Amino acid sequence: MSLTLYVCTTCRAATDDPDGPRAGARLLDALTAALAERDTPVAVEAVECLSVCKRPCTVAVASPGRWTYVYGDLDPASAADTILDGISRYAATPDGLVPWRERPDAFRKGVVARIPPAPVRSA
Amino acid sequence: MSLTLYVCTTCRAATDDPDGPRAGARLLDALTAALAERDTPVAVEAVECLSVCKRPCTVAVASPGRWTYVYGDLDPASAADTILDGISRYAATPDGLVPWRERPDAFRKGVVARIPPAPVRSA
Numbered sequence: 001m002s003l004t005l006y007v008c009t010t011c012r013a014a015t016d017d018p019d020g021p022r023a024g025a026r027l028l029d030a031l032t033a034a035l036a037e038r039d040t041p042v043a044v045e046a047v048e049c050l051s052v053c054k055r056p057c058t059v060a061v062a063s064p065g066r067w068t069y070v071y072g073d074l075d076p077a078s079a080a081d082t083i084l085d086g087i088s089r090y091a092a093t094p095d096g097l098v099p100w101r102e103r104p105d106a107f108r109k110g111v112v113a114r115i116p117p118a119p120v121r122s123a
Numbered sequence: 124m125s126l127t128l129y130v131c132t133t134c135r136a137a138t139d140d141p142d143g144p145r146a147g148a149r150l151l152d153a154l155t156a157a158l159a160e161r162d163t164p165v166a167v168e169a170v171e172c173l174s175v176c177k178r179p180c181t182v183a184v185a186s187p188g189r190w191t192y193v194y195g196d197l198d199p200a201s202a203a204d205t206i207l208d209g210i211s212r213y214a215a216t217p218d219g220l221v222p223w224r225e226r227p228d229a230f231r232k233g234v235v236a237r238i239p240p241a242p243v244r245s246a
Contacts (some may be wrong), residue, residue: 051237070236113193114174
């Protein structure tokens, strides 16, 4: 299984110190630290911009054969474990469609968009 | 080249007649009609929901090796040609990144999210 979590490192929170790391970069650090403590089958990739600038922090999760999801409004100080919980549930589905009742609240409220899996092309 | 335009047919405009076709379905019809008149290399797919319910109408454009883009706030009565113009420019790039000055105004203002191309996997 190949599963990628894209994390926007440009996302800036209104309360960010102009001289400090941005909220998106702090979320990336928190996710990297949280991943070291658990066994979520995901590759984390920093991205410069996911074009969801009005709803920081933002991540996207994608996997071949599964729906891609984009989430915003994520708190860099507290969202890392929630995101990894949600991704574990996503990884356990064949198509990326997690039943509504099993989705973390932050994913229910923070969903920005979803995109169908790419059509399977014959070799 | 394989290029897919996903059109949310569930999108509803505030002014929609409750008994008539929804704005998203009307946009799908307009795109199908516009495609018959021109030579844009894209497959149009109806989708039940792209989870951008607050910014109807919504479409997404995806292609292997290119960034995926999601757009909202599209007018079903007038956006079809604009969308196909934007897609032609997208199709002409190697990575889906169209220079800002070449993007249709509806794409600049309506962008909801973008997702990096999937990592290339060796066979």
